Amino acid sequence: MDFSLSEEQKLLKDSVNRFLEENYSIDLRKSMIDDRQTMSGPVWEGLAKLGLLGIPFPEKYGGFGGGGIETMLVMEAIGEHLVIEPYLSTVIIAGGLVNIGGADWQKQIILPGIVDGSMLLSFAHMEADSRFSLSDVRTTAKPDGGNWVLEGQKSMVLHGPVAEKLIVSARTEGDADDEQGVTLFIVECDDENLGGHEYPLFDGTRALDVQFNGVKVGPESVIGQLGKGMTLIEEAVDFALAAVCAEAVGVMNRTHQMTLEYLKTREQFGVPIARFQALQHRAVDMFIKVEQARSMAILASGSLEFDDPLERRRSLIAAKEYIGRVGREIGQEAIQLHGGMGMTQEMAVGHYFKRLEAIDLMFGDSAHQRARFAKLSDTAAPTEYVQPRKKWKQI
Amino acid sequence: MQIQFTDEDRKFQTDVRDFISKGLPKDVARKVLEHKSIEKKDIGRWHSALFKQGWVAPSWPVSLGGCHWTALQQHIFDEISSLLGAPRLSPFGINMIGPVLIEFGSDFQKDRFLPKILSGEEWWCQGYSEPGSGSDLASLRTQAELRGDIYIVNGQKTWTTQAQLADMMFCLVRTGREGKKQNGISMMLIDMHQPGVEVRPITTIDGGSEEINEVWLEDVKVPVENLVGEEGRGWTIAKFLLSHERTNTAGVGASKRELSRLKQIAAQERLGGRPLIEDPLFRDKISKVEIDLMALEWTVLRVAAVEAEGKAPGPEASILKLRGTEIQQELTRLQMEAVGPNALPYLPMSIEDNWIGPKVGPDYAAALASRYFNYRKVSIYGGTNEIQRNIISKRVLGL
Ligand SMILES: Cc1cc2nc3c(=O)[nH]c(=O)nc-3n(C[C@H](O)[C@H](O)[C@H](O)COP(=O)(O)OP(=O)(O)OC[C@H]3O[C@@H](n4cnc5c(N)ncnc54)[C@H](O)[C@@H]3O)c2cc1C
Numbered sequence: 001m002d003f004s005l006s007e008e009q010k011l012l013k014d015s016v017n018r019f020l021e022e023n024y025s026i027d028l029r030k031s032m033i034d035d036r037q038t039m040s041g042p043v044w045e046g047l048a049k050l051g052l053l054g055i056p057f058p059e060k061y062g063g064f065g066g067g068g069i070e071t072m073l074v075m076e077a078i079g080e081h082l083v084i085e086p087y088l089s090t091v092i093i094a095g096g097l098v099n100i101g102g103a104d105w106q107k108q109i110i111l112p113g114i115v116d117g118s119m120l121l122s123f124a125h126m127e128a129d130s131r132f133s134l135s136d137v138r139t140t141a142k143p144d145g146g147n148w149v150l151e152g153q154k155s156m157v158l159h160g161p162v163a164e165k166l167i168v169s170a171r172t173e174g175d176a177d178d179e180q181g182v183t184l185f186i187v188e189c190d191d192e193n194l195g196g197h198e199y200p201l202f203d204g205t206r207a208l209d210v211q212f213n214g215v216k217v218g219p220e221s222v223i224g225q226l227g228k229g230m231t232l233i234e235e236a237v238d239f240a241l242a243a244v245c246a247e248a249v250g251v252m253n254r255t256h257q258m259t260l261e262y263l264k265t266r267e268q269f270g271v272p273i274a275r276f277q278a279l280q281h282r283a284v285d286m287f288i289k290v291e292q293a294r295s296m297a298i299l300a301s302g303s304l305e306f307d308d309p310l311e312r313r314r315s316l317i318a319a320k321e322y323i324g325r326v327g328r329e330i331g332q333e334a335i336q337l338h339g340g341m342g343m344t345q346e347m348a349v350g351h352y353f354k355r356l357e358a359i360d361l362m363f364g365d366s367a368h369q370r371a372r373f374a375k376l377s378d379t380a381a382p383t384e385y386v387q388p389r390k391k392w393k394q395i
Numbered sequence: 396m397q398i399q400f401t402d403e404d405r406k407f408q409t410d411v412r413d414f415i416s417k418g419l420p421k422d423v424a425r426k427v428l429e430h431k432s433i434e435k436k437d438i439g440r441w442h443s444a445l446f447k448q449g450w451v452a453p454s455w456p457v458s459l460g461g462c463h464w465t466a467l468q469q470h471i472f473d474e475i476s477s478l479l480g481a482p483r484l485s486p487f488g489i490n491m492i493g494p495v496l497i498e499f500g501s502d503f504q505k506d507r508f509l510p511k512i513l514s515g516e517e518w519w520c521q522g523y524s525e526p527g528s529g530s531d532l533a534s535l536r537t538q539a540e541l542r543g544d545i546y547i548v549n550g551q552k553t554w555t556t557q558a559q560l561a562d563m564m565f566c567l568v569r570t571g572r573e574g575k576k577q578n579g580i581s582m583m584l585i586d587m588h589q590p591g592v593e594v595r596p597i598t599t600i601d602g603g604s605e606e607i608n609e610v611w612l613e614d615v616k617v618p619v620e621n622l623v624g625e626e627g628r629g630w631t632i633a634k635f636l637l638s639h640e641r642t643n644t645a646g647v648g649a650s651k652r653e654l655s656r657l658k659q660i661a662a663q664e665r666l667g668g669r670p671l672i673e674d675p676l677f678r679d680k681i682s683k684v685e686i687d688l689m690a691l692e693w694t695v696l697r698v699a700a701v702e703a704e705g706k707a708p709g710p711e712a713s714i715l716k717l718r719g720t721e722i723q724q725e726l727t728r729l730q731m732e733a734v735g736p737n738a739l740p741y742l743p744m745s746i747e748d749n750w751i752g753p754k755v756g757p758d759y760a761a762a763l764a765s766r767y768f769n770y771r772k773v774s775i776y777g778g779t780n781e782i783q784r785n786i787i788s789k790r791v792l793g794l
Contacts, residue, residue: 001404001467001700002397009396069396260792280788281781287792288718291711295693302398318686325683370682371675377685 003298005069012066013073019050020081026348029084029204038159038206039085048117053091056239057099061111068301071239072246076297079250082351084204086120086159092243093236094121094167097184101224101232106186122163124154124187124210125233132364134237135230137182139212141170146219148172148185150212160208161198163189168212173227182229186221187212203358204351237363241316242300248323248359249297252290252330255352259283259334262341262349279337286333289326296322310376317373324366327356398696407468411475418444422748424480428656430762431748435518435560438482442515445484451513452489455497459505460513466702470647470695477648478655485557487519488512491636492565495582499624499632508563508584522552522566522585522610523633530782532567533576533630537612539568539583546570546583546617551609554776558594558608561587567633570626580629584621591615601769602743637778644777645719647692653726654685660733660759671733680732684725691718710791717783720773727767734760741765 005013023046032040047053055070057063064070071092078087095114098107098121113119130136139152150170157166166187174181187194196210224232260283263274273279300319306312331353335342338349345351360366400408423437445451453469455461464472493512496504511517528535537550548568558564564585571579585592593611624632658681661672671677698712731738737756745754746762754761774780788794 001400001696001703003697003700004704005396260794263794274794277785277788280792280794281784283792283794284784284787287710287787288714291714292690292694292718295697295711296690298396298398298697299689299693302396306399315689318689321682322686322690367679370679370686373682373686374675374678377682 005073009069009073012070013077015050016052016074016077017080019046020077020083024081024083026082026351029082029351030345032084033200033204036200036206038204039162043083044085044117047085047087048115051115053087053117054111054115056091057095057111057115061099061107062115063111068239068242068304071243072297072301075243075246076250076253079247079252079355080254082251082254082348082355086122086162088240088243088247089122089159089163090114090120093123093240094163094165096236096239097123097167097223097232100235101184101229106220106223119165120159120163121165121167122157122160122208123236124157124160124166124168124208126155126157127153128155130155132368133177134233135179135182136177137169137171138176139168139170141172141183141185141217143172144216148217148219148222150185150187150215150217152212154210154212156201157208157210158205160189160196160210161206163208165189166210167223169229169233170212179230181227182233183226184223184229184232185217186223187215187217191215201358203354205358238304238312238316241320241363242297242304244359244362245293245297245300245319245323248327248356249290249294251352251355251359252293252327255330255334255349255356256283256286256290258349258352259286259337262338266339273337282333282337286330289330293323293326314373314376317369317376320364321366321369321373324360324369327360328366331356404467404471408471408475411472412479414448414450415476415479415481418448419476419479419481420444423482426748427480427482428652429759430656430746430766432746433482438484439515441482442484446514451484451515452493454490455493455509459497459509466699467696470699474648474651477646478652480652483649485518485560487521487557487561487565488517491521492519492563492584495565495623495632495636498635499628501620503620504584504623517562518557518560520555520558520561520564520587520610522555522558522564524554525551526553530779532633533580535567535569535580537566537568539570539581539617541570541619544619546619546622548583548585548612548615548617551611553609554597555594555608555610556606556776558587558610559596559605563587564610565623567629570629577630578627580633581626582623582629582632583617584623585612585615585617589615599769600771601765602741645691645695645715646723647688647695647719650688650691650719650722650726653723653730654681654688656759657681657726657730657733660730663757663759664733664735677733680729684722684729687718687725688722691715691722694718710787713783713787713791716777717780717787720780723773724770727763727770731763731767734763738764738767 023043028040051064052074054063055066055074059065091114098110110119127138139150139154141148141150150168166189168185168187169182170185171181172183193213193215194210195213196208198206198208200206263279263283264272266273296319299315303312303315334349335353338347341347342349420440423441426433426437450462452461453464453472457463489512493509496508523532525535525537537548537552539546539548564587566583566585567580568583569579570581591613592615595609596605597607597609599607658672661677662670664671666674694711695715698708701708737760740755742755743765744750
């Protein structure tokens with residue numbers, strides 16, 4: 001085993017961090033949130049120039065041809081700098097769906113657009129009552145001549161307000177919750193039968209709720225095979241799980257660093273509060289969680305290349321569970337150790353905390369992941385241990 | 396980055412598994428897996444099997460009879476042997492004083508002591524703690540005075556694990572009173588079978604087990620050739636030990652074994668007519684500890700991979716003992732929770748393997764409360780978890 005980065009990976013990590021160090025700040029994020037924006041043109045352009053928007057895509061579509069580890073490095077940096085740009089929505093999820101499920105000609109149209117920064121897409125999948133279930137899809141697509149007509153509703157489309165196209169999951173067969181019968185469609189956001197409204201999430205990300213009032217799309221808008229959308233969705237969500245785990249590690253690490261800095265500079269009772277052992281131990285526990293979260297994020301990204309699909313799924317679920325759980329704990333502790341300052345919108349630490357909470361709620365929170373994990377985990381109890389219960393009279 | 400086992404690693408795993416399935420006595424493995432009491436002779440039989448195979452000392456150089464395995468190989472061995480029910484060898488010789496003598500010992504000491512550690516002929520114990528010196532070890536007062544070529548040692552050690560089984564003790568004593576208190580400490584090797592050494596057992600809260608002792612030293616004679624390194628270097632040597640072999644302090648293998656034991660027990664216990672393991676609340680607790688263990692395991696692997704490259708482990712290494720012990724404790728607690736009121740009956744004799752007398756409740760419940768109480772120790776010995784946090788705070792976080 002080897003957990004070190006290759007020279008190329010080190011360069012990638014340095015370049016993304018350097019770019020964000022120079023071009024992204026918490027003040028930019030805060031002013032974007034105040035202005036109800038969800039991305040910044042120059043930053044997105046800069047990411048495109050560095051080739052970062054093409055990390056997971058094959059070179060023949062203008063991509064970088066990277067794997068899980070390369071994505072991890074970029075996402076971690078995005079987390080460190082609390083970048084609010086639509087990287088997850090456009091590159092990882094929507095781009096991921098096209099990349100794994102799209103026909104060659106679809107990829108040729110869409111992927112280079114993502115890579116050069118000109119095309120933004122979001123994935124419209126979740127519905128009002130689906131909670132964390134991936135297969136609870138009620139939006140329908142009915143055949144109409146050679147075309148499809150979409151009816152229904154989608155919720156919380158991340159970065160939807162800036163998207164040009166949506167990738168929409170809709171039922172072409174079966175009932176809500178059936179694994180089969182879900183198909184993916186590309187829908188233009190300017191379609192006149194597409195209604196909706198946009199709003200902020202608590203971490204500042206902007207999202208979209210949309211209604212499909214008979215949105216008509218052609219056969220060329222179908223991604224992958226009819227009715228087989230769930231396989232693509234699950235695979236894309238696997239990538240997304242690994243990506244948000246990496247992002248969360250960046251967020252946690254910076255949260256912890258900021259807290260250490262604060263402990264060393266804030267003085268009370270005539271000394272830096274870092275001198276109080278009660279706080280030192282809490283800072284140590286935060287550190288322990290960050291390091292183990294890092295191990296889990298590495299496992300998550302590395303597991304994308306595991307041959308055994310069960311082992312891969314199990315690793316991803318465990319990683320997301322752990323990261324959601326300790327992310328919350330780290331965030332809460334960071335606020336507490338900052339005292340009153342931690343409560344202010346002005347300090348960065350609160351924004352980091354909110355991002356950790358938001359990540360937990362994406363693709364299933366830690367309680368949900370634990371329940372999934374339990375189902376996948378072996379419960380086998382070798383029979384040789386089964387003992388009859390003896391009832392003896394008395395001792 | 397390459398986070399999967401290589402073909403070479405897999406071959407090693409197979410070799411280890413093959414050897415253990417032949418070399419580990421079946422009855423001993425069963426005792427470990429079923430929480431029966433383990434005796435010195437059980438450990439001795441496993442030790443002999445390893446000795447024949449040349450696998451007693453994973454980290455020692457080959458020239459001294461060790462395996463010189465990489466940290467990753469040591470981890471693999473630890474995991475597989477623990478899962479298959481191998482009892483833990485006494486660590487004081489192989490993992491503690493052995494590496495110290497290899498690093499600091501004289502030729503005489505290496506020749507005299509290392510072979511008998513390897514063969515299992517001599518057992519060791521660790522005489523550091525004293526009644527007045529626990530976490531603040533450097534305040535220790537056991538006194539050694541040089542008379543001719545013999546030190547005369549007086550004082551008292553306590554909490555000494557396996558002193559009742561040991562032939563030798565490596566001991567920290569005070570040889571100087573000037574300057575910093577750390578500078579007056581020396582390490583010496585004391586023969587336990589001599590007049591003036593008195594071992595008095597201490598009963599622990601789990602009741603049955605005999606593992607720790609007071610060791611009283613009255614005019615005990617230690618020849619100068621049993622001084623390790625020089626006078627006054629004892630503290631440095633003790634610190635070397637602390638930094639040595641960190642990956643196996645996590646106990647990942649043993650915790651995996653206990654996790655699967657927990658699942659076995661929960662599959663047999665019933666709640667509302669269904670197996671307890673199907674209860675979502677209990678299942679959630681199992682999943683949590685299982686995922687915590689995965690997070691620890693992958694941190695261990697990161698540390699092992701760094702050590703295998705011959706580099707000093709990063710800050711992540713410092714958390715292994717802390718998290719490892721917390722998880723071990725949680726597993727013993729959950730096993731006890733799993734059997735509910737059947738944890739209450741306290742019959743230490745019934746965990747003897749050959750016990751044919753009366754029992755209460757299922758066999759698998761018999762040892763659980765004792766184990767739970769006994770495992771409170773793991774966050775106390777080897778530097779308490781509070782002291783571990785102090786160290787990380789200072790050395791790693793710079794607070
Ligand atoms: C089962 C068992 C086996 C052992 N085996 C051996 C052995 O073989 N050889 C040997 O030499 N020793 C052995 N020990 C001793 C062990 O190393 C000590 O118990 C340990 O170092 C703690 O010392 P103490 O018991 O004096 O506790 P104390 O040092 O008195 O600590 C009491 C409490 O105060 C806390 N505390 C102390 N100082 C600080 C501080 N600076 N900051 C924050 N909290 C602090 C501790 O964490 C603990 O919670 C064993 C102990 C046990 C329980």
